[in-house]
Amino acid sequence: MRGNKFGKLFSFVTFGESHGEALGVVVDGVSAGLDFDLEDLQRELDRRAPGRVAGTTNRKEADRAEVLSGVFEGKTLGTPIAVIVRNTNQRSGDYDKLKTEYRPGHADETTQSKYGIRDHRGGGRSSGRETLSRVIAGYFAGLMIPKINISAYISKMGPFEASLDDLKNAKNIAPYNFPLTEKNEEIKKYLLKLKAEGESVGGRISIHVTGVPKGLGEPAFDKLKADFAKGLLSIGACVSFSFGLGEEMANLKGSEVSSKRENFGGIEGGISNGEDIFLTTTFKPTSTIGEKAKEGRHDPCILPRAVPVVEAMVKCILADHLLRQRAYGDGVIDE
Structure with missing residues (x-):
């Protein structure tokens, strides 16, 4: 299969x-007898759905989940x-120019080169x-790991920055998924200005994970950090990944890095060590800019809507x- 499947024992195909008519996913590896709640699934989809937050895309989609099997x-x-979600608000004519024009940084030209045809x-x-x-x-992966908590948040967007401590002190980071919610009005104005x-x-986008047992990940090619990197970098706009101190390690001595176990972000030798996991991802600016972007049906920043996607990928990797x-049957898993 041409890169449409992710995971081994917990896997999914998108x-x-x-x-098109709809988008969807087939999830395999979910245990039998787990409680399913369509409203809970819908709430997760609503966090990502377009047209819900001021300053993001004007395209509005209900994104209603239809469960076809397995429940x-x-x-x-x-x-x-x-599960499928039907498309209901397409304006395909808006993209006629893209039959022959390619957006730098998008997959327009590379897809055409690879397949010789594209939508x-x-x-x-x-x-x-x-x-x-x-x-x-990610919703179904979450059912498999109920004692693990994944919290993703925007740690930098333009002039706005937030820390893990800010996240821990925040009660609710909606609607922009930025911990310093007193900045929400400024963020709204900033995004509208960009549009x-x-x-x-x-x-x-940074991710804080608690409750991860020891022993997840393999010592060679299937390191936990490697699967995190693959899963998160497979998100279209994600361009870099790190864990623990990450790139900061380039500026530190061994005595400084090894002074605290937490500097390794909960992963040592590619295997979870039972401590909190801390991951960081970088997302590029949206490729659609200029006059087309001014029409309003594109996000000036993908970050607010990417947070639930990041959380979902982390859930899938941990469940797998x-x-x-x-x-x-190696070792002991403490849940």
């Missing part, structure tokens, strides 16, 4: 294009779970709408590694 009377069956409407398969499938998979100028901006460790 499908669909931005302006019966509020319980998972242990069989493949298929140019809204970015097709490479659209950010593909990520709704990941959010669905009016046809400009975009990138930034960082937890199942692997259980299957091997």
